[in-house]
Amino acid sequence: MMNIVRCDIEGPLILEPEVFGDERGFFMESWNAEKFAAAGLNMAFVQDNHSRSQEGVLRGMHFQNPGPQAKLVRVVNGAVYDVAVDLRRSSPTFGKWKGVELSAANKRIFWVPQGFAHGFLTLENDTDLLYKCDAAYTPSNEHSLAWDDPEVGIEWPTQGLQIQLSTKDREGKSLSEVEAFVWKS
Numbered sequence: 001m002m003n004i005v006r007c008d009i010e011g012p013l014i015l016e017p018e019v020f021g022d023e024r025g026f027f028m029e030s031w032n033a034e035k036f037a038a039a040g041l042n043m044a045f046v047q048d049n050h051s052r053s054q055e056g057v058l059r060g061m062h063f064q065n066p067g068p069q070a071k072l073v074r075v076v077n078g079a080v081y082d083v084a085v086d087l088r089r090s091s092p093t094f095g096k097w098k099g100v101e102l103s104a105a106n107k108r109i110f111w112v113p114q115g116f117a118h119g120f121l122t123l124e125n126d127t128d129l130l131y132k133c134d135a136a137y138t139p140s141n142e143h144s145l146a147w148d149d150p151e152v153g154i155e156w157p158t159q160g161l162q163i164q165l166s167t168k169d170r171e172g173k174s175l176s177e178v179e180a181f182v183w184k185s
């Protein structure tokens with residue numbers, strides 16, 4: 001049985017799949033349409049992504065609008081601190097964030113619904129992060145919320161890490177600047 005942990009923000013979920021270990025290694029279902037639908041995750045994925053990052057890489061906080069993407073995120077090598085920021089304009093938790101450690105060891109899967117900005121900080125070298133998306137990548141609709149926006153105030157576990165950002169993410173915007181682009185529902 002998969003364990004489902006709800007968050008204090010309505011929407012994101014932490015999924016803890018059942019892991020079957022034996023002398024060969026382990027087996028787990030990382031996605032099962034019927035079982036995940038029973039948990040309310042009833043969607044058609046259209047894209048699977050894989051990124052590898054070195055320790056201290058911070059990618060985010062990204063969102064698309066129009067064309068919002070829900071994401072099902074997991075780590076198969078290494079570890080990340082993964083964060084979702086609620087950018088649903090009419091949500092009572094607009095601007096609030098949820099962070100969770102995802103690792104090859106804990107095998108947690110993070111469900112980030114549509115209308116959230118998503119990003120992560122890599123805690124180990126050669127961290128492989130896989131995620132499924134329910135809408136295609138459309139770069140012209142993509143926006144970057146600054147990872148360190150003081151109004152959002154994400155508490156990143158940066159201690160001892162040399163943070164590396166893409167050019168795009170160094171130019172991330174503040175919450176008030178991206179507010180014009182967020183999902184209205």
Ligand SMILES: Cc1cn([C@H]2C[C@H](O)[C@@H](COP(=O)(O)OP(=O)(O)O[C@H]3O[C@@H](C)C(=O)[C@@H](O)[C@H]3O)O2)c(=O)[nH]c1=O
Pocket residue numbers: 049051059060061062071118119120137166168
């Ligand atoms: C995201 C993406 C990128 N690309 C290309 C564009 C670019 O040349 C190269 C690297 O893109 P980026 O710098 O945007 O990659 P990255 O910073 O890893 O972007 C990702 O960050 C995480 C936090 C997310 O949530 C994702 O949705 C996505 O935005 O890959 C695609 O072809 N398809 C895609 O779906």
